[in-house]
Amino acid sequence: MSDYVALDGLTLAYGKTVAVEGLDLSIAKGELITLLGPSGCGKSTTMRAIAGLMTPSAGRIVIDGRDVTRLPPSKREVGLVFQSYALFPHLTVYENVAFGLRLKSAPDLDAKVRDGLATVGLSDFAQRAPRDLSGGQQQRVALARSLVMEPKVLLLDEPLSNLDARLRLEMRMELQRVQKETGITMVFVTHDQAEALALADRIVLMRDGAIEQTGTPEEIYSAPVSGFAADFVGFETILPDGAGGGLAWRPGAVVLGSGPNEGKVRGTAFAGERREYILESPLGTIKADTPAGAAPLEIGQSVAFDLPRERAAHLARLD
């Protein structure tokens, strides 16, 4: 079997509420995959199921050729980094990292813990308490704690969303470095498309408990398959193509000031390098922007615009 991790017809439910239905996904060894989607799309639930924290109501989970569907989390050899870090407050940083190793009486425990702390640059913090560390440092301890177990798959649940913007970028690069160095298979859950695009080998875009689209970051960014997928990666003007599908433009692709169509400016916002506009037109709502240096348009003003076909994404479905 070439798939390292395979989800096969996975259905997950909380009581009567179905969170994920009939999900199929295969992940190659060493791949960094992101599950991307808005909150409530089932991405975190899927990840918890891979970790064994939730029992599927149907379907199978296979990791490295072994059916783990019915195995408890402790027998799955997966790592999980939580959004809340979930460090153990009663243990030192060292003991947090050593936690899993002690449970399986790992040989060379001390060397492994020190190695793990060095990997995340926290060697000097071994004897500190978690609460004395910053959010970014705590996140790194959580990462080290999972990595020293040498899991087959490392799952990360929105690991960067509690960090400020600058730390987020730093941690993102750190994750990429660790993944390159260790060659570990990673499943990264996020609702932030920029994060997904920057990190992933492959993006799985989820919607309402099912996969909407799977592809490389380039494919997801430039060739969305549906109105939902297009909207999620920044195509803000989405119009029907008259044949059941749709056409979508990013704000920068809409030409303002010339063209065969006419619209009325309904809203405007200054966004630093660009100025954004919302136009009302017979075609529908158009979102466009211009370089900030261009002469601003007034609200209520009529303006000609063009939607160039060659810059549109062709959507198989409009919804």
Add this chain to the structure above:
Amino acid sequence: MFEDKRTGLALALPAAVFAAALFLLPVGILLSEGFRNADGWSLAPYVEFFASGRNRVVFLRTLKLAALVAGVSAVIGYATAFAIVSLPPASRGRVFALVTLPLMISPVARTYAWLVILGRTGFVNQMLVGSGLLDTPLRLLFTETAVFIGLLQLFLPLMIISLVSAMENMPRDAVPAARVLGANWFQVFARVILPLTREGLVVGGTLVFTGSMTAYITPAILGGAKVLMLETLLYQRVTVANDFASASVIAMILMVMAFSANLLLKRLATARRAR
């Protein structure tokens, strides 16, 4: 808080005088009864008390039942508290209210309910005899088991409440994190839940232990004169025998046991953390 220490002292003075005059002094006088005999100061009442085999039985029974109730309520309490904090917040409130409901019912009423259940013609015996399992009804009342059941029901809510609030303060994902790191449920409990809820266990344990030890109504109704505990013995010494020396000795024993239990539990909690 106060610029002048004396301001604080002055403010605390009325309460201190009140407590000293109306609590500490009477308690002191009462307890001093136990250190006197006809000739003056003496430890004779203590020697006499423990010389009696019947008293020793009551003393050990009280200790045993209180410890048993505390231990069993800790086991049930952990399971219940974990179930409660695992519920979604909406239903958590409802279940928690159910747990606290018995606390709002008079202990006399609650204990009399056990008479109805455990009596000779009570619910349990009717079931056992009616179904043909037994020919004659069991004697359930006026046994240590009856007192144990009554005390457990009385004090279990205090343990559950203490443990629930301790568990609510645990980091949200600590338990799943431990499970993914390879811990089975026993290890999750021993290495994560127990150390993180120790304070709650100390509070709950002290409340349940001292509560069981000093309860009067439950042992009086369910144990009667057959299964005396220190508290019922104390009452008997005072009202039946007019023996204030023994009563004072018992009061002192109860107080010392309560303080020791609290100190011991606290010691256990901090000793384990220091490792």
